[in-house]
Amino acid sequence: MLKKIIALFFAFIILLVSFIGCSENETQKDGQPRLGITIYSYNDNFLSFMRRNIESMLTGKASFIMNDSENDQAKQYDQIDAAIQRKVDALAINLVDPMSANMVIDKAKASGIPVIFFNIEPRLEHIMSYDKVWYVGTRSRESGDIQGEMVLNAWKSNPKWDKNGDGKIQYLLLRGLAGHPDTEGRTERIKAVLTNNGIVLEQLDEQTANWDILQAQNIANTWIKKFGDSIEFIFSNNDSMALGALKSIQAQGYNIGNENKFIPIVGVDAIPEVIEEIRKGSILGTVLQSPKDQARAVVDMVLNVASGKDVLDGTDYTLDDVKAVRVPYKAITKENIEEALEAYN
Incomplete structure (x- = not known):
């Protein structure tokens, strides 16, 4: 028995x-392509919205596995190897480390698999090393330009923000991941725009917080105790770090309704949590990079190349000289927050 x-x-x-x-x-007979997708970290606020948009847009159109690389490049390599072994038709990759693109491309090229990188831009020589590689993202410098213009206009409109009356902006700056193109572009351009428009900057400090809200909060805890009322602006490379700074200074009585205890903060991403703070007046502004628009470009392009079509087939996108589709940024302040909310719907 x-x-x-x-x-x-x-x-x-x-x-x-x-x-x-x-x-x-x-599934394959039905004509649905098989895709491998990796995200550098599901904990990233902006990427979490972009990831959900990609999943929603691909449902019913492709068989795919979405991976969280947990900010670990070795883990991402393993996930890409597994996708290649499953004989996927295309890869969509949000790199952990932009310098790792050459190894990723070598893996894909050996199997003839096309790759769409997104949000974290590889180096030019890496993109150009394989004819089946493209990029979807933004121009890092553009977001820094918009931040700079936002700060410039607000500073000129609010002379009381010059707390010591010296005509200079005493500022603090929260940097993203060291060496990341967005970190470098945003950091450089916000300063350049202000300086080129006659604003004298005095840096109190500049620290790397790796896009992370808790790291930024810990850094700002030290700052607020050390510099206090001498802080006239906080520049942040992204919104998560801007939120971390806000939480820190609010614990010390700043940005909670008393106009005499206010430190303007600017970020990048226009995530819903920051939009709500802009609505309340506790954060000055941010720069929208639409997760919906970037997700749509990634999905359209990866489905095309996975099906053997031209990467731009049926779209209105154009490629620049480095085979990239660029999604434009937009300044978001209290006056136009509805535009940011729509992008995250």
Whole structure:
């Protein structure tokens, strides 16, 4: 009796495996491409919205596996290797480390698999090393320009923000990941725009918080105790770090309704939590990079190349000289926050 039960059990397993194999083949017969997608970290606020948009837009159009690389480049390599072994038709990759693109491209190129990088831009020589590689993202310098213009206009409109009356902006700056193109572009350009428009800047401090809200909060805890009322502006490379700074200074009585205890903060991303703070007046402004628009470009392009079509087939996008589709930024202040909310719907 026991032998019969064991035999029936193994027969059931064999039947189940056969059924699963047929289901996969049926998906391929239906013409749906197979995709491998990796996100550098699900904990990133902006990428979490972009990821959900990608998942929603791909549902019913492709068979895909979405991976969280947990900010670990070695783990991302393993995920990409696994996708290649599954013989995916295309890869969509949000890199952990932009300098790792060459190794990722070598892996994909060996199997002839096209790659759409997004949000974290590889180096030019890496993109150009393979004819089946493209990029979706923004121009890092543009967001810094918009931040700079936002600060410039607000500073000129609010002379009381010059607390010591010296005509200079005493500022603090929260940097993203060291070496990241967005970090470098935003940091450089916000300063350049202000300086080129006659604003004298005095840096109190500049620290790397790796896009992270808690790291930024810890840094700002030290800042507020050290510099206090001498802080006239906080520049942040993204919104998560801007929120961390806000939480820190609010704990010390700043930006909670008393106009005499206010430190203007600017960020980048226009995530909903920051939009709410802009509405309340506790954060000055941010720069929208639409997760919906970037997700749409990634999905359209990866579906095209996975199906053997031209990467821009059926779209209105254009490629620049580094094979990139650029999604424009937009300044967001209290006057136009509805535009940011729509982008995150």
